[in-house]
Amino acid sequence: MRPVIVILSGSGLSAESGLPTFRDAAGLWRQHSWQELASPEGWRKNPALVLEFYNERRAKAWAAQPNAAHEAMAALETKFDVFVVTQNVDALHERAGSTNVLHVHGELAYARSTGPARKRYRIEAAPIVLGDLCEDGSQLRPDIVWFGEETQHMDVARELVSGADKVLVVGTSLSVYPAAGLVDAARHDAEKVLNSLEMDQVPEGFRFEKGRATEIVPPLIASWLD
Ligand code: NAD
Numbered sequence: 001m002r003p004v005i006v007i008l009s010g011s012g013l014s015a016e017s018g019l020p021t022f023r024d025a026a027g028l029w030r031q032h033s034w035q036e037l038a039s040p041e042g043w044r045k046n047p048a049l050v051l052e053f054y055n056e057r058r059a060k061a062w063a064a065q066p067n068a069a070h071e072a073m074a075a076l077e078t079k080f081d082v083f084v085v086t087q088n089v090d091a092l093h094e095r096a097g098s099t100n101v102l103h104v105h106g107e108l109a110y111a112r113s114t115g116p117a118r119k120r121y122r123i124e125a126a127p128i129v130l131g132d133l134c135e136d137g138s139q140l141r142p143d144i145v146w147f148g149e150e151t152q153h154m155d156v157a158r159e160l161v162s163g164a165d166k167v168l169v170v171g172t173s174l175s176v177y178p179a180a181g182l183v184d185a186a187r188h189d190a191e192k193v194l195n196s197l198e199m200d201q202v203p204e205g206f207r208f209e210k211g212r213a214t215e216i217v218p219p220l221i222a223s224w225l226d
Contacts, residue, residue, distance in 0.1 A: 002081045005224075006164040007073055008182055009086040009093070010172025012196055016214050017064040017092055022176070038146045047139070048130055054142040055127040058108040061089070062125035066096035069170065069217035074098045079225055083164075085157045087172060087179050089144055102153040102160075104179050110143035151178055161185040166224070169194040169206065170213050193220065 011021040036042045037053045066074075074097035076082045084093050084101040089108045093101045113119045113134035120143055121134075132140045145151055161167060162185045173196070174180040183203045186192050192206040195216045202208045209216045 002079065003165040004160075004163055005076055005080045005082045005166045005168065006160050007082065007084045007086075008161070008167065008169045008172065008179075009073075009084065009088060010170070010174075011088060012171025012173075013069055013086075013213050014061075014064070014067075014088055014090055014092055015171065016067045016069070016212060017090075019061060019064050019090060021171075022173070034147055038144070039148055040146060041148075043141065043146070047141075051128050051130065051142075054108065054144065055129075057089075058123075058127070058142075059125050061091070061108050064090065064092065066092045067214050069213035070096035070098075072218040072221040073168075076221055076224065080166075083160045085153075085160065085179075085182065087176065102157055104145070104151050104153055104157060106142070106144040106152065108142065108144065111140040112143040114138040114141050154178055154182075157182055158185045162187060164190055166191045167193070167206075168217075168220075169196075170217060171196055174199070174203070195220075 015021050037050055043050050070092050077099060082100060084098050086093060086101060086103055087105050089103065089106055091107065091109050109122060109124050110120045111123045111128050113136050115134060115136040115138035117136055119134055119136065128140050128142065134140055161182050164186065167186045167190050169183060174183065193209055194202055194206040195209040195213055199208055
């Protein structure tokens with residue numbers, strides 16, 4: 001059996017692909033209120049504004065390219081069983097070649113029904129506008145987990161982390177729960193590395209590698225592939 005690596009990624013990983021992070025100075029939420037743009041209440045109040053916000057993010061995310069850190073992570077699959085659990089809603093892991101990716105906060109590249117069936121459609125960079133309906137007759141919305149909605153795939157993600165020989169955490173402030181709590185499921189004897197620009201409290205047992213993902217991750221992964 002091949003050793004198992006679980007990667008937990010956040011918006012800092014895609015920062016060097018030109019996509020803004022969540023809480024950094026230039027972060028998205030400093031320019032917009034999350035209540036307006038990323039909550040069921042905001043959607044009820046002004047769906048056109050919410051669609052416009054995500055249409056813009058979707059187009060930008062699709063125009064962005066995977067960076068050297070995404071590519072190094074995909075290359076790990078030559079020697080390890082690799083599972084990516086990402087808070088990112090872009091598709092840069094998949095576009096770099098990673099084959100097992102769980103998106104716990106949803107995906108920009110999909111639209112979904114607002115009816116009970118939650119049917120999903122792959123739309124890639126295409127916009128969603130008012131009047132775009134699912135086959136169940138309901139308005140389509142972004143397939144994004146908004147504040148107050150349930151994070152996806154958490155049970156599988158926790159199980160994957162608890163079975164990993166190595167856990168690599170990149171570009172997340174570990175401040176958005178429950179996704180941030182996944183680090184606690186890591187095994188005592190697993191090799192655990194956390195890369196970000198800063199971290200107030202490094203989770204127990206993790207080695208902190210401070211710096212940009214494109215500088216830290218490729219050499220680290222090269223050493224694992226050696
Ligand atoms: P966050 O903004 O809270 O934290 C970002 C972290 O990345 C910080 O610790 C920062 O130091 C680090 N960082 C910034 N640039 C980096 C770089 N070049 N290399 C390494 N680390 C770097 O982000 P988060 O923890 O992912 O917050 C979670 C929320 O943000 C999720 O809900 C997610 O869906 C959402 N989000 C996703 C995207 C995306 O898909 N690209 C973009 C913005 C926000």
